[in-house]
Amino acid sequence: MTQSFFSTFILLILVTDPFGNVPLFAAALKDTPLERRNRIVIRECAIAFVLLLVFMFFGKHFLEALHLSPIALRIGGAVILLMIAIRMIFPHPDGVLGKSDGGEPFIVPLAIPALAGPSALATVLLLSATSFTETMVHVAALAAVGVVWLAVFLSAEKLQQKLGPQVMTAFERLMGLILTAMSVEMLLGGIREFVRTL
Numbered sequence: 001m002t003q004s005f006f007s008t009f010i011l012l013i014l015v016t017d018p019f020g021n022v023p024l025f026a027a028a029l030k031d032t033p034l035e036r037r038n039r040i041v042i043r044e045c046a047i048a049f050v051l052l053l054v055f056m057f058f059g060k061h062f063l064e065a066l067h068l069s070p071i072a073l074r075i076g077g078a079v080i081l082l083m084i085a086i087r088m089i090f091p092h093p094d095g096v097l098g099k100s101d102g103g104e105p106f107i108v109p110l111a112i113p114a115l116a117g118p119s120a121l122a123t124v125l126l127l128s129a130t131s132f133t134e135t136m137v138h139v140a141a142l143a144a145v146g147v148v149w150l151a152v153f154l155s156a157e158k159l160q161q162k163l164g165p166q167v168m169t170a171f172e173r174l175m176g177l178i179l180t181a182m183s184v185e186m187l188l189g190g191i192r193e194f195v196r197t198l
Helices: 004-014 022-028 034-065 070-089 110-115 118-126 131-152 156-198
Strands: none
Touching: 004 034, 004 118, 004 156, 022 110, 022 131, 022 156, 034 118, 070 118, 070 156, 110 156, 118 156, 131 156
């Protein structure tokens, strides 16, 4: 159970990439009054958490409604993860998630797609469990990830100033490398499951 919690926690941290999103949060909140920033961070993290939680519980029904197999979702999610990971390792001028418009952020781009993006939604859909215990482990892991989001983004500006852009870039590339390995493992697992069904 502890191993399942830890692996789910690490996977969700890598997929949502809070440390890699620090520059995005700092840039998005740059023109926002200081007294509003903490409220916005808490609101955006809460929106992302609720959305991921809903997908975790109703993911199986979502798949059935669209007539998608878990194997197809696993392979598709792995491909998305791999694309995100490659963009983390080889930075794009627009960033991992592309450009964002100015003004006070609401849902987009911080809650979606920065935290609850396609890769994160695909990942939590894969975490849909049959047993109550396993589901609670995944919910606890997601809650722990939410706490990490708050801790990181509430101190985003200070963190960026103390560590510097080079350290933040190096950390994001390291996370991208780990996420690459995990996405390839997911892809191979999906292919193995598909081959068994032939």
